[in-house]
Amino acid sequence: MDYFSEGLARAVALLLALDPETFSAVWATGMVTVLALAASLLLGVPLGFGLGYFRFPGRRAARLFVDWMLSLPTVVIGLIVYAFLTSRGPLGEWGLLFTVPGMAIGLTLLGLPIIIAMTATAVESTDTRLTQTVLSLGADRWQLLLATLMEARFAMALAAATAFGRVVSEVGIAMMVGGNIKWQTRTITTAIALETGKGEFATGIALGIVLMLVALVVNLLVGLLRGRSNGAGGGAGIGGGL
């Protein structure tokens, strides 16, 4: 039981002392998370929209595939990405193994199915009358996409929050592709794994608390943005966008 009180005390100490190792891990975690989330959203939102909006042959199979990929174990993603990025792998020339961008690629593969699946579901459940209204107002395809996403923005925010939670707390991919290199690719989660392996359970818990605090700050910021858009946006969201 001492681990928790000791861990809490140490978490406060690490943060107050601006411990460079801890902040290096927070920085690495932040960088990979931002890169992986940005890539997941850039690729996943259009794909999810297409999957949820258009009726095309093979759509159900594609949907099944995306839902299936939600269960892909992170260690397997790590192994696959390693196989591609190793010096002797097909993408070895890029020199991305054991780097932050390399980890971000692996974590994008983790976040992407979540964004695609949840975007598709959100788009499927928007009111079909929206489409008719928007098209009758003379909107083109891109404006229709934006209008639909605007309408589904809260479901999208949930998708982003879910992907964020998965990516920021991931350890298998970060370990396999990042290599847990001190000052470079050591994230908070791989640092926790390392400290636990060393038997420093209290330090592990302290780092866990640090991770939860970082996540809390991010969620508060998102909540703040959402609160603003609720107040200012309302009906203006769609109309103003067009």
Next chain:
Amino acid sequence: MRKLTIILTLLAALACAGTVLAAETILVGTTTSTADTGLLDALVPKILKDTGLEMRWIAVGTGKALEHGKNCDVDILMVHAPAAEKKFVAEGHGVSRMEFMFNDFVLVGPVKDPARIKGKGVADSLKAIIAAKAPFASRGDDSGTHKAEQALWKGAGLALPDKESWYIGVGQGMLVTLGLAAERGAYSLTDRGTWIAYDAKHHGHSGLAILSEGDVALRNQYSIILLPPKCSKIKHEAAKKLQAWFLSAAGQQAIADFKLEGKSLFTPNAAK
């Protein structure tokens, strides 16, 4: 489009950042024991001062470390599995394998020592454990320590225990295995570093104690291996410099000076 450009620029900047900053870095593929004990952390400043190299490492199981070397993903290897290493070099994946230090395994067990192994050699101890059917906690995870334990049973001319009721295959790390041994009153084989850390954490009152140590069969030899020229993109010159440092008088002294809880852990033994 602009977002994409920004992200790509960021990616490129990040990829470069590691190489541009400060001194030349060298990436060592090594096993968890060298990193978890804090040895590498203690050596980093000395290596930087003597060679100008900034040492970084990937600490994984021996099997995975050799795989990283095989794929030219690290600059140099520092591992402890002599048989596997010799095969690795013979297959052309490594060159210039140099032994440079060792630590050792110890047999620990309940202070009461029901099988009466205290002070015996390893082979006799294991025979006594089998005869007494005393519980034995094994790593059971195919780690370096697990392999060493299996070699000890074989070396003593005994059949490898497996399904015997007194033989516990834990399948987890050394600390978890020691904790389980303490709870069950079992014997176990551990590396000395983990034992010192475990014992210090329990202030010597874990209920376990070292019962057999010092046998030559318990020695755990570490080597430092260079990778062949076919690994075209790695830092060969820096790797040679680092290997030379570990074999030098300064490097050997630095290893001897490293202590955990006031106790020496690794014994330097580079060939003179």
